[in-house]
Amino acid sequence: MIVDPVTLIVALITVATPILLAAIGELVVEKAGVLNLGVEGMMIMGAVCGFVVAHHSGSAFLGFVAGMGGGIALAFLFAILTQILLANQVASGLALTLFGLGLAALIGVGYGGLALPAVFRPFPDALHDIPVAGPILFSHSVLVYVALILVAAVWYGLTRTRIGLVLRAVGENHDAAHALGYKVVRIRIAAILFGGACAGLGGAFLSVVRVQNWLEAMTAGAGWIALALVVFASWKPWRVLLGAWLFGGIAALQLRLQAAEVGVPVALLDASPYLITIIVLVIISSDRSRAALNAPAMLGRIFHASG
Known part of the structure; x- marks a missing residue:
């Protein structure tokens, strides 16, 4: 059985979107000098909150807002x-990850298999029917395009605006930024909440759009992959996009290979996206000087205000 490249590309974009949303939010957090390993917990909270609200309200939009709210709540903590x-x-x-997984499992009891409203697609059906380009460019839900716009906005914000300059300054030398009068703690809290909103939105996309169901622990390590993508991308937004598409392509391909019943163990196919991610990270980490050059200097360090 030959894998159709058009359906594969459509699938990889869908699979990559929740990871892309979470990773671009975490990139902003790390640019501010904060290492938040709770992405998985924020994503699963976004998934359950988004699903529950979308089901009860009949609005996918409200589900996405609720997903962001669930991620922000854990990020605030x-x-x-x-x-x-x-x-x-x-x-x-x-x-935070352990707490999010447990709380989401508690909230989601009894919601598996319930109906969800349709998700808005911004382009008309006539564009979907265009050969090749139609399905790839115009067949996705609105959040796919929002994620792409968000990548461009984060790149522009970090590299072309004063806010981005201040955020990067805090991540590179928080003491110097504090001496210049910038509110380091407030800036970092704002970045953390932004990252939580992105992770929660990614989780809501997973439950409301991609899977269209609630399953306990349905993120299945997506938050950890998002964390790895930030390192893979050397803290650069456009590389996060490429990394997410690479992971999404591998994940989509292995599902199709399973359906084609190729002579490879299913467990190995399931693990292949994660194995390849680990291999890529090991290769990148082998160049320690390059990794240290791109990483924010204050990443993971606690800021003590001295006055």
Whole structure:
């Protein structure tokens, strides 16, 4: 059985979108000098909140808003722990993931298999029917295009605006930024909440658009892949997009290979996107000087205001 390249590309874009949303939010967080390992927890909270609200309200849009709210709620908890109470960022992020997975499982009891409203698609059906280009460019839900716009907006914001310059300054030297009068803690909290909103929106996309169902632990490591993509991309937005599409392509291809019943164990095919991600990260990490050059200098360090 030959894999249709058009359907494969359409599938990879869909698979990549929730990871792309979470990764671009985490990139902004890390650019501010904060390492939030709770992306998985924020995504699963976004998934359950988005599904529950979309089901009860009959509005996918409200589901997406609720997904963002669920991610922001957990991000706010992380911000309080790390920026106000000065808790260790790694430990707090891991705790956030465990808390999010448990709370989402509790909230989602009884919601599996319930009906969801249709998701808005911005382009008319006539464009969908255009050979090759139609399905690839015009057949997606509105959030796919929002994710692409968000990548461009983050790139522009970080590289072309004063806000982006200040955010990067905080991530490179928070003491110098504080000495210049910038509110380091407030800036980092804002970045953390933005990252939470993006992760929650990615989770809502997963449950409301891609899977159209609620399943416990349905993120299946997507948050960890998003974290890895930020490193893979050397903290550059456009490379995050390429990395997400690479992962999405591998994931979509392995599903089609399973359907074609190729002579490869199913467990190996399931693991292939994660294995390839690990291999790529190992290769990138082998050049320590390059990795250190691109990483924000204050990443993971606690800021103590001295006056």
